[in-house]
Amino acid sequence: MLSFGCPRLGFECAGHVGESDITNLILLSRARQSLKVPFIASGGFADGQGLAAALCLGASGINMGTRFMCTVEAPVHHSIKEQIVRAQETDTELLLRRWRNTTRLFRNDVALEALKVERESTTGKFEEIAPLMSGKRGKEAFVNGDPNYGVWTAGQVIGLIHDIPTVDVLVTRIEKEAEDALKDRLSLLKPAAKL
Template sequence: MLATRFTDVFGIEHPIVQGGMMWVGRAELAAAVSEAGGLGMVTALTQPTPADLVREIERTRALTEKPFGVNLTILPSISPPPYDEYRRAIIDSGVGIVETAGSSPEPHMAAFKEHGVRVIHKCTSVRHALKAQAVGVDAVSIDGFECAGHPGEDDVPGLVLVPAAADALSIPFIASGGFADGRGLAAALVLGADGINMGSRFLCSAEAPVAQAVKERIVQASELDTNLILRPLRNTVRVAKNAVSDEVVRILDAGGDFPAVQPLVAGARGRKVFEEGDLDAGIWTVGMVQGLIRDIPAAGEIVRRTVEQAEEVLSARLSLFTRRGMTCGTTQTPGNR
């Protein structure tokens, strides 16, 4: 078993977290990940109202008795969702784990702490992770540049970001962005993380509530088949490469502004991709890691084989270096020279 500080704090068996993906983090997927020993995530804002979120939490509980969390992404908006009401729905439902993302979780920390809710905050830089640690979160999830969705504006990949976070943080943290199998989990642990977050890998699972065409596209795609959109506006988002994201890049590179692309990046269009399987209906998020995804297994199988492969990789590498060390350290007699 790969027990870490993260598994100890959050009461789970394996150091694997399912990303809280918009339109994707529903009961069936979250429960399947948790049942396999990972940490499943229900996405709060996928539900149209706080009352709907309560019902989705109840559906998840009917499918698993193991711990699961709720993702609450907090972003500035002209017409923001009722975040306080979603927070209250989470607390009143007795959920013990929340993943916050977007803006600082500080305004919500007192309420969560009062009710014993453990908080993971998603960050894209060490400086943001340190701020989250300072306001009292229990763990952070730190996204490298490879990730789907918002990678931040620093363009620091996980190979640098993860050990930098390990050097700076005192609380547990998990690595996110670029993880699809046990090799990635093993690497993250060696670099100092306490586990991994996987979004795109679970997006391409049997339980993910998206059209089969989306999953098949991920299997067919390579690590080159993503676009970084909205970069000139310093609101970078990594999405699947398709006709719509190509057009967004073209317009902004030619000097266009946000109103020129706003109809193209509307969330309703991305939801249509997931629900109907029209891959060019809108933008949809997926990471570079799709180049490592080659099948559509059950979510529980993803958790199990990721852990098994990580254990095999770590054991094999340790054994390799142990044997080499013994060979190099062998004392030779003059007669053997």
């Protein structure tokens, strides 16, 4: 029996997105209906409005991977962070579907080459794509700053990231935005009319 809570990872996320393609709008609502323990929403969160939405859908909080990757303190080359800031929510690709190990990656030259090999393969052998999918090359991109050096994960949330703040500034801003968003939505409630 699960008693300590669990993460809920939506299709919007970076990295391994699963094979069901279920977005957080459905996933979190379904988790709220089914779980008796707290859960954390993950995938597609970068701001306070997202936090407010996750809370309203039943989550106890949010996890942010790509958003924290684009902070001053993140051990990622500044050029990669700048690439994220310039990116749109459509600048990711899904790879490894053929092997039911779907992963969301930043759309760069290596990811597009790997996707082409995956789609055009006549053998269906992972070995054809493995050299392009090397995590070692992706990690090196975070060090050398070349966004096309290797594949690296990024969620669709990249379209919501417009700056490279400190973690403190980011978290403080998200808390304030969430509070403001919840207050604003609550202000729409009006007392029932008495007849």
